[in-house]
Each structure stands twice: as structure tokens, then as C-alpha cells.
Amino acid sequence: MNAPAFQATPERILQRLDWHVIRRLDGILQGDYRSLFHGFGLDFSDLRAYQVEDDIRYIDWNVTARMNAPFIRQYHEDREITAWFLLDISPSMDFGSFDTLKRIIAQDLVAVLARLLTRHGNRVGAIFHDGVKGKMIPARGGKLQTLLMIHELLRQAPQPRASLTNLSALLDDALHSIKRRSLIFIVSDFISTPGWERKLRLLSHRHEVIGVHVLDRAEMDLPDAGLILLRDAETGEQLYVDTHDRAFRERFSLLVDQRRGELAQAFNRAGSDLLKLSTDEDLVRAILRFVALRRRRGAM
Numbered sequence: 001m002n003a004p005a006f007q008a009t010p011e012r013i014l015q016r017l018d019w020h021v022i023r024r025l026d027g028i029l030q031g032d033y034r035s036l037f038h039g040f041g042l043d044f045s046d047l048r049a050y051q052v053e054d055d056i057r058y059i060d061w062n063v064t065a066r067m068n069a070p071f072i073r074q075y076h077e078d079r080e081i082t083a084w085f086l087l088d089i090s091p092s093m094d095f096g097s098f099d100t101l102k103r104i105i106a107q108d109l110v111a112v113l114a115r116l117l118t119r120h121g122n123r124v125g126a127i128f129h130d131g132v133k134g135k136m137i138p139a140r141g142g143k144l145q146t147l148l149m150i151h152e153l154l155r156q157a158p159q160p161r162a163s164l165t166n167l168s169a170l171l172d173d174a175l176h177s178i179k180r181r182s183l184i185f186i187v188s189d190f191i192s193t194p195g196w197e198r199k200l201r202l203l204s205h206r207h208e209v210i211g212v213h214v215l216d217r218a219e220m221d222l223p224d225a226g227l228i229l230l231r232d233a234e235t236g237e238q239l240y241v242d243t244h245d246r247a248f249r250e251r252f253s254l255l256v257d258q259r260r261g262e263l264a265q266a267f268n269r270a271g272s273d274l275l276k277l278s279t280d281e282d283l284v285r286a287i288l289r290f291v292a293l294r295r296r297r298g299a300m
Contacts, residue, residue, distance in 0.1 A: 029291070047071050083113070084174065086174050087153065091165075109212065118142055128153070130165070170188075181206065200272070204272050211272060211275065213276050220256050
């Protein structure tokens with residue numbers, strides 16, 4: 001599938017998002033983005049004994065093990081926010097059955113969030129990873145930083161290979177590179193070899209982590225279209241399947257539901273939120289749905 005957005009310049013992409021997404025969000029949220037970004041911009045202050053109503057994400061596990069009793073890390077608010085985007089640019093992100101690739105909707109979300117953060121004097125950075133090698137853009141402020149991140153997303157062109165993406169490599173890069181407590185967005189379709197969940201928990205112990213599950217409707221619901229050729233975007237392997245077979249479609253749906261459930265459980269165990277973002281969904285509606293989730297969590 002060809003995507004015209006790949007030929008657009010970073011400046012035009014950001015201008016389009018300013019007009020069609022950011023201005024709409026400004027009108028609805030009236031500049032109050034704390035519901036979306038709560039929990040970031042915090043520096044360590046002190047330790048105290050755990051109480052029943054405390055958020056388990058702030059348990060200091062090292063101190064807890066030494067003291068044989070749970071202890072909570074306390075933080076004081078820092079005016080400057082540092083946000084990082086961990087971006088999966090593996091071949092499967094180039095899939096899309098509608099007018100938008102997964103990579104394009106991910107690019108738009110990153111651009112919107114980065115613009116909202118930097119225009120209020122905050123810093124954003126990014127780590128790009130195709131499952132084999134990664135690249136970092138150090139955290140900085142300003143509109144030019146957002147344009148640089150869009151430019152880097154546009155120029156990435158991963159190629160199919162013999163194995164699935166290893167998401168652990170992306171999370172490892174973040175664990176070793178991001179020292180200061182930050183707000184971290186993991187933007188991926190989470191099509192990966194197993195084992196990355198432990199790295200997610202480690203990352204969530206140090207930072208405020210938000211997952212963004214980028215998906216396409218065709219990956220969740222096979223149409224009754226007879227014999228079709230499926231191609232693995234990661235490995236290039238091809239396979240004919242009979243989608244007219246109802247039992248096959250039902251097995252496919254069960255596997256999809258199981259995978260989505262396991263992903264939700266992984267983020268729940270890590271104490272992190274998960275945003276689902278589909279290629280056929282309005283970006284403003286997706287962000288507002290996430291704002292509502294964050295508000296409910298904050299009221300708990």
C-alpha cells in the first residue's frame with residue numbers, strides 16, 4: 001500500500017495536525033492537558049512506608065527487599081517535563097488496510113503529543129528501533145525538535161527479514177539511556193518475540209510509562225473473502241488461507257483476543273496505561289478517549 005503522507009514534508013504534516021487535531025483539542029480541553037500527562041515531571045524527594053491507598057507503581061522494590069516491608073518513593077513536581085517516545089519502526093508498522101498505515105497514524109500521534117509538550121516549554125526525545133538497531137534523538141525543546149522527529153520517522157525504511165521484531169531491544173535502549181525520571185510513550189503494534197514484558201516492568205519502576213497499541217482492523221477481523229494470500233510483514237513469508245472457512249475465522253479471532261488480553265495484562269502488571277489506536281480512528285477521538293481513562297484513573 002502506498003501512503004501519500006510519506007511524500008509530505010515535516011512542516012506540512014505539522015501544519016495539517018495543527019489545524020485538524022491540535023486546535024480541536026485546544027477547544028475541547030481548553031489548554032488543560034494535565035489529565036493526559038499527569039504523573040510526569042517529578043523528581044525524587046523521599047521514602048515513606050507504604051499505605052493501602054498508595055499507587056503500587058511508586059514502590060521502591062530495592063528498599064522494600066532490604067527493609068522487609070513496602071516503601072513508597074515520593075516525588076516533588078518539576079515544572080519542566082521530559083517526555084520520550086520509544087518508536088517501533090519494524091516492517092509490520094508499514095501495514096494498513098484503509099487509507100492510513102500504522103506507521104502514519106503513529107507518526108501523527110507522536111507529532112501531536114510532541115507539539116503539545118514543547119509549546120509549553122517542555123523537552124521531548126525519541127528512540128527509534130526496527131527490532132535490530134536503534135537511533136536516539138536527545139531530548140530538547142522547541143518546534144524544531146518536533147519537526148526533527150517527524151523527519152526521522154519519514155526517512156525510516158525497514159526491510160523484511162528472517163525473524164520477528166524483538167521489542168526488548170527498544171526497551172533496553174531506554175533503560176540504559178534515559179536516566180532522569182520521564183514520561184515515556186511506547187508506540188508499537190507489539191508484534192514481537194516474547195520476553196519484553198520484564199523490561200516493561202523495569203522501565204515502569206523508573207518512569208511514568210504509557211503504551212500506545214497501534215493496530216489495523218484487518219489484523220483483528222478477517223473478512224469472508226475466500227482464498228487470499230497473506231504476507232508476514234516482518235519476515236516476508238507468504239501463505240494462502242481460506243477465509244471462507246468459518247472455523248478458521250473463529251480460530252483467528254480467538255488468537256487475536258488472546259493476544260490483546262495478554263498485552264493488556266502486561267501493562268496492567270507494570271502499573272501502566274495502554275491506549276489503543278486504530279488506523280481507521282479519528283485521532284482527536286482517540287486522544288479524548290484516553291484523557292477520559294486517565295481522569296478515571298486519577299480519581300481512583
